[in-house]
Amino acid sequence: MKRITIAIDGFSSCGKSTMAKSLARKIGYTYIDSGAMYRAVTLYCLDKGIIAPDGNIDETRLRDCLGKLYISFIPNRLTGSPDTYLDGVNVEEDIRQMRVSSQVSRISAIPFVREALVRQQQSMGKNKGVVMDGRDIGTTVFPDAELKIFVTADAQTRAMRRYNELKAKGDKANFDDILHNVIERDRIDQTREVSPLRKADDAITLDNSNMSVKQQDEWLIEQYRKAAAEDNDRKD
Ligand code: DC
Numbered sequence: 001m002k003r004i005t006i007a008i009d010g011f012s013s014c015g016k017s018t019m020a021k022s023l024a025r026k027i028g029y030t031y032i033d034s035g036a037m038y039r040a041v042t043l044y045c046l047d048k049g050i051i052a053p054d055g056n057i058d059e060t061r062l063r064d065c066l067g068k069l070y071i072s073f074i075p076n077r078l079t080g081s082p083d084t085y086l087d088g089v090n091v092e093e094d095i096r097q098m099r100v101s102s103q104v105s106r107i108s109a110i111p112f113v114r115e116a117l118v119r120q121q122q123s124m125g126k127n128k129g130v131v132m133d134g135r136d137i138g139t140t141v142f143p144d145a146e147l148k149i150f151v152t153a154d155a156q157t158r159a160m161r162r163y164n165e166l167k168a169k170g171d172k173a174n175f176d177d178i179l180h181n182v183i184e185r186d187r188i189d190q191t192r193e194v195s196p197l198r199k200a201d202d203a204i205t206l207d208n209s210n211m212s213v214k215q216q217d218e219w220l221i222e223q224y225r226k227a228a229a230e231d232n233d234r235k236d
Contacts, residue, residue, distance in 0.1 A: 003029070003129035004231050005144070006224065007137035009197070010151030012185045013158035015208060015216065019151070020133040021081050022217050027224060032073065032124055034134030034141070036084040037117050038108040039095035040071050044086060051103055059110065066116050097171075101181055105188035108135075114194050135189055138200035147227035148203035149220070157209050158182050 006029070008020045017033055024031035041062075045051045050058050050065070073082035076092070083092040094100070107113055114136075121141045125132060132141065138148035159179035166173035189197040199205060204223060208216050 001228050002232055003127075004146035004224075004228050005125055005128050005142050006131040006227075007142050007145040007148045007200075007203075008131065008133040008151060009135055009138050009148070009199070009203065010206075011153070011158065011182075011197070012189070013162040013182055014151040014153050015161065015213070016133040016151050018213060019208075019216050019220050020131045022213075023220050023224060024131040025080060026217075026221060028129075030124075030130045031082060032121065032130055032132040033082070033084070034117070034121050034132055034137060035104075036073075036092075036095060037071050037120065038113070039100050039104050040084055040086045040091055041066070041069065041113060041117070042100050042104040042107045043091055043095050044069060045107060046099060046103065051107075055103075055106075057106065057110070059112075062107075062110070063112055066113065071120065098166075098177070098181070101185075105185045105192075109188060109192040109194070111194045118195075135197040136195035138203050139198060140195045143200070146231045147223060148200050149223065150199040150203040150205045152205065152207050153209040155179065155182050155186070 006023070008016050010016050017035075021031050023029070042051075044065070045057065045062060048065070050062050052058070070087050072085045074085055075081070076083045083090050084095055085091065118136075118141055121132065121137075124130065125142060134141070138145055138150070156179065159175060159182045162182065163173050163175050163178050166178075206216070206219065211219070
């Protein structure tokens with residue numbers, strides 16, 4: 001079977017990465033979390049003061065630093081999933097903190113940040129055999145992906161999932177803050193000028209509000225089988 005490209009887009013905290021990771025593991029593809037790349041740049045900006053305490057972003061400094069930042073993914077033998085590294089340092093935990101979540105939509109709305117990261121994402125997926133999740137994978141990064149999924153779920157359900165995730169890790173979490181963050185990120189992601197979050201015309205929608213992880217995994221593998229078989233027929 002020829003390898004295809006799988007793009008999974010959708011709203012924040014929809015469980016995209018859980019389903020993308022699980023699919024990649026089952027079919028032996030590489031999983032790439034494009035959101036983690038925007039988060040890594042945001043963490044860098046917070047740590048280096050490029051995002052000032054008053055929220056101001058020094059775009060000139062960010063532009064200078066961006067070309068020198070090295071983001072990579074290295075498999076974690078314990079979790080079986082790739083961890084995000086920034087300049088050789090594992091930042092997988094740090095990029096999930098609320099301080100990063102609350103600034104990442106602003107950083108990812110900057111056109112030159114998107115251009116740089118989209119280029120890296122395209123290069124990471126150039127040999128196919130990737131499952132990449134994000135907001136603009138099916139529309140901008142891989143518009144020719146053989147399988148495109150657009151995931152959605154209602155905001156309350158998504159906030160509760162993120163709340164439970166943080167609690168399970170022992171982090172402090174306030175449900176109302178998280179819900180507010182989810183709604184605000186939806187707004188910024190959908191209204192930004194460059195590559196706003198939208199469903200690609202040829203994407204299949206999955207509303208997983210009332211689905212278990214197992215049901216969603218089964219649904220996804222079925223979509224993969226169909227898309228891979230169609231691709232095989234087309235090219236033979
Ligand atoms: O998937 P996530 O919540 O980790 O993504 C973090 C942020 O990055 C999200 O607010 C939107 C942005 N993002 C983006 O603009 N484009 C992508 N391809 C992936 C994420």
